Amino acid sequence: MGDASVHPTAGNAPAWAPLFAAWLVAATSTLGALYFGEVVELPICVLCWYQRIFMFPLALILPFGLFPPDRRIIRSALALAVPGALVAGYHLLLASGVIPKPLRPCEQGIPCSETVIQWFGFLTIPLLSAVAFSTIIALLVTAHRRSST
Template structure:
């Protein structure tokens, strides 16, 4: 791929991330101001599982693109985030096929732990002086910027947006069961 193609790929993932931020703002509005919406914006269980599956699948394909095609060497924290993202693809796929709507109580721990790791790595990138003695990474560099778009969108930030999106969809879906 040429340098222009890499730039287009970076812009593509940036647009997906910005869309994710917009969806997260909407979901937060849905969670905290639902009493004012009077049920006008509802996410059906099947759709919630499908949306979560698509977010997790995008995270999986994006991480594989960056490591296998772009040849970015994933650090330890990237691998830990993958450990919590990759199973979500399989879990949500099976839940969607079997119409198992109670899956969210099992996926929330994965998304919260994965999101916490993403926050830590993002802080490591954006404020490296806080963690100057960190020896977490034996391969790759946990603080290295492979992508930095708009001054704040990095690969760990993209991961964080995915984890937050799935977590919020999960909480909305669980809230409907009560």
């Protein structure tokens, strides 16, 4: 009668843990971005804004998929996480100098290729964003597979 993906069953109970972990990553990323932008007042480049556009809604919609694990929310979250990961990957290549100068989209204002923060000699904000989006995608795919069994 109803959609089986909405009702809690023994088959989708294991999907809760990766979905919750994906929400934790998204919430931590959102709080970190807000902290660096609003408290530390770091300048925000254009690609960082695009990544925020994809990350912030994840922190808001993922909790709705937890009780019970909902495959529709997982698919919607993947629709945000995948393009966010692509933008983050492009930003990472741009910041590491792999992308040549003529292909750089944001040279006016705050350049996206500029490294503002670097911890341990390699950990940058574009790398953190790429890792966060990749982790969220892996967790969402895991949750989706677990909820379908």
